[in-house]
Amino acid sequence: MPGARKRNWQVMNEMPSSSASPSAPKLSPAALNAFFNRPDSIESWRGKTLRTIHGITKAPGELHFLCKFNDESMHLVPASEANERFPDRVIRFYESRLALEDVDIQ
DSSP: OTTOEEEEEEEOOSSOOTTSSTTSOOOOHHHHHHHTTOOSOGGGTTTOOEEEEEEEEEETTEEEEEEEETTSOEEEEEHHHHHHHOHHHHHHHHHHTEEEEEEEOO
16 A cells, blocks of 8 residues: 555663673673662562562563662562563553654555
């Protein structure tokens, strides 16, 4: 169809991935948690109330969300756990970073 438009979907990350470029150092969840001076334990954030999701990063083999809780602490939460415990917030995070671009199809 001449003049038809195609939508490209792109998710933009607020926090750059740990594997954003070939020369970027690979950071494990433990190293990222150490950067935020938080214990590397799921128990350290369980039972807390999620305030916001600030970013997403890919640690070796798994996605992690950078989450801020009501007690002002920030923790890396595995995506599998976040999807299960905070599905509405995960969806809201992705929707807020979704960019649509119109592209002409030739």
